[in-house]
Each structure stands twice: as C-alpha cells, then as structure tokens.
Amino acid sequence: MSANDPGQTPLHSTDAWTTNISVPKIVLAIGAHPDDVEFGCGGTLAKWSSAGAIVHHLVLTDGSKGTWNPDADIVALIAQRQIEQTSAARALGTTGSVVFLGHTDGELVHSPTVVEQICLHIRQIRPNVVLTHDPWKRYRLHPDHRNAGMNTCDAIVAARDPHFLRHQILELGLQHHRPDALLLWEADQANHAEDVSTFVDIKLDALLKHASQFESTMKAVDTSGIEQFRQRIKQRMTELGAPHSFAAAEIFHHMNRL
Numbered sequence: 130m131s132a133n134d135p136g137q138t139p140l141h142s143t144d145a146w147t148t149n150i151s152v153p154k155i156v157l158a159i160g161a162h163p164d165d166v167e168f169g170c171g172g173t174l175a176k177w178s179s180a181g182a183i184v185h186h187l188v189l190t191d192g193s194k195g196t197w198n199p200d201a202d203i204v205a206l207i208a209q210r211q212i213e214q215t216s217a218a219r220a221l222g223t224t225g226s227v228v229f230l231g232h233t234d235g236e237l238v239h240s241p242t243v244v245e246q247i248c249l250h251i252r253q254i255r256p257n258v259v260l261t262h263d264p265w266k267r268y269r270l271h272p273d274h275r276n277a278g279m280n281t282c283d284a285i286v287a288a289r290d291p292h293f294l295r296h297q298i299l300e301l302g303l304q305h306h307r308p309d310a311l312l313l314w315e316a317d318q319a320n321h322a323e324d325v326s327t328f329v330d331i332k333l334d335a336l337l338k339h340a341s342q343f344e345s346t347m348k349a350v351d352t353s354g355i356e357q358f359r360q361r362i363k364q365r366m367t368e369l370g371a372p373h374s375f376a377a378a379e380i381f382h383h384m385n386r387l
Contacts, residue, residue, distance in 0.1 A: 147321045147383055148373055150310060152180040153257035156225070157250065157308075159187045161237060161262060161277035162195060163214035163229075164339040164346065169314030170260045171221055171332035172325030172366070172379050178222035179328075185225035185254050186218050189243070189277050194234040197345045209341050217338035221331060225254075237273040239280055247284035248294055252303040259285060263313035263382055278313065285311060285387055312381040321383030322369065326376035329366055333359050 156177060160166040166174070166186055174184050192210035193203050215227045230246055237243070251259070264278030287293040289307035297303045312321065325332065336347075337355065349355040363377070370378035 145320075146373070148375075149324055150258070150321075150383070150385075152177050153182055153309070155254060155256045155258075156182050156184040157187060157254050157256035157259050158184065159189065159247065159259065159261040159277065159281050161189050161271070161273035162234065163188055163192045163210040164195075164217070164336065164342055165262070165274070165277075166260075167217050167221070167332065167335045167339070169262070170312065170379055170381070171217075171335050172328040172377070173260070173312075173323045174223060175221040175328040175331040175335070176323065176325055178224065183225045184218075184221070184223035185250075185256070186214065186223070186227040187247070187250055188214055188227070188229045189247075189280070190232045190234040190237050190273055191229065192234050192341075195342060195345060206341060210339075213339045213341060217335040220335040220338055235273060237276045237280075239276045239283075243276075243280040244283045244287055245294055245297075247281055248287040249297060249301075249303070251284060251288035251308070252297060252306050255306045257309045258312060259308050259310075260312045260314065260381070263316045266315055266317040269315075274315075282311070289387060308387055309385065311384040311387060313384075314379070314381055316380065316382035319380040319382055321381045322373045322375065322378045323381070324370065324373070324375040324377075325366065325379050326370065329363055329377045332366075333362060336362070 158166045178184050191207045193207050196206055211229055218227045261281040262274045262278035264275050269275050291305040343349045347358045349358040366377035369380050370376055
C-alpha cells in the first residue's frame with residue numbers, strides 16, 4: 130500500500146530504495162527560484178537530456194530577493210536571473226521551455242491561483258515525470274520552497290483528473306494528464322537515487338551560470354571560493370552515491386502511483 134492508496138497506510142514503511150528510472154520522454158522541473166532546479170536535480174536532467182528527453186523548466190518566483198546588496202537594482206536583478214536561468218538550463222543540455230511565472234520572491238503562497246497555473250503547464254506539456262521541492266521536509270525555513278512543493282503536488286492532482294479545472298478542458302481544449310512519476314528533491318525521506326556520475330561537471334557548470342548567487346547562495350566571491358563551492362558539491366554527490374555504488378548521485382523521494 131502506498132501513501133496515496135485509500136485507507137490506512139502501514140505502520141512502518143517497507144519501501145526499498147530504487148535507482149535509475151527509465152529515461153522519460155518529457156520532463157517538467159519546477160523550482161521556486163532561479164537556480165533551485167539546478168541544485169535539486171541538475172545532474173539528473175543533464176543525464177536524461179543526453180539520452181533524448183525533452184526537459185522543461187518552470188520557475189515560480191522572480192528571484193527578486195536573491196541578493197545581499199540592499200541597494201541592488203531589483204528590476205535589473207530579475208532580468209539577470211531570467212538570463213542566468215535560461216543559460217543554466219541550456220548548459221544542462223535541455224531543449225524544452227524555460228518559463229517564469231513571476232510571483233514575488235519570498236511571497237509565494239499555497240493558493241488555487243498558483244495550483245491552476247502549474248496545472249495548466251502540466252496539461253500543456255504532458256510530462257512523464259515532474260520534479261520539485263519536497264513540501265514535507267522538516268524544518269524547512271524558506272516558505273517559497275514549501276509552497277512550491279505543495280502547489281505542485283496539488284497541481285498534479287488537478288491535472289490528472291478530468292473534473293478538476295473543467296474550463297481548461299472545455300475552453301482551452303487541454304485534456305487531463307497523469308504523470309508517471311513525481312521526484313521530490315531535498316527529500317525528508319529519500320527513497321530513490323539517480324546515478325549522475327558522468328554529469329557532475331555539467332551540473333556544476335549550470336550552477337555557475339547563476340553568477341548573481343555567488344555571494345549569497347554559493348559563498349563564493351572569488352576564484353578560490355568558486356573552487357571550494359565546486360568541491361563541496363562534488364563531495365556531497367559522492368557521499369550520496371556511495372551507498373548505491375555510484376560515483377555520484379542525486380537523491381529524491383520517488384512517487385510513481387499518482
């Protein structure tokens with residue numbers, strides 16, 4: 130019995146770890162901010178893209194609070210972060226769309242409006258796999274990350290069932306769509322690993338397209354700091370891969386009965 134089956138779930142989870150799902154045809158990665166997708170699943174997206182998957186990015190906020198400079202030109206920052214995100218997506222080898230919903234950074238709410246926006250994307254793109262933040266991660270501080278995950282989970286339910294958001298079907302001609310799987314990064318209870326051993330440098334190259342985040346997120350204000358950042362990410366991915374005999378991995382909570 131899975132968490133989504135009716136009735137009572139088992140007292141103790143017996144879910145075993147899985148690894149390396151089949152390469153999906155269409156992928157939708159949903160991040161709260163520019164750079165979240167690259168941190169959460171950049172290696173996996175690079176791997177799937179190299180194998181022919183069409184990968185789309187959906188960024189929910191404008192990234193307008195992504196600086197420690199109190200005198201920053203916010204309009205310029207928003208524009209810069211969109212350019213950085215598009216460049217990062219292409220660095221991963223992705224060929225799909227890069228779309229920005231533009232909600233104010235730090236003020237993303239869990240709401241029917243955002244759910245419908247994400248549902249619209251799912252019904253338009255018809256992804257086999259969706260990836261996003263784990264909204265149930267304990268002690269998560271940033272509200273945008275929590276709400277991005279919760280909105281996405283609600284949108285999957287809305288997208289899969291024909292009686293949710295009927296106007297999308299009746300007025301826009303968008304049929305309901307049920308993805309095959311959902312992968313949640315930064316998972317509170319991970320149960321799945323993707324081998325990204327040969328894609329670590331590509332993930333890092335994509336992350337470093339987010340130059341506006343060097344100081345605040347990556348703690349890298351010079352060449353030495355950037356190299357230290359690269360080594361931290363490499364070490365962490367090595368640690369995540371070791372239990373699965375991978376040289377490097379990204380891990381998720383994998384749900385495949387949506």
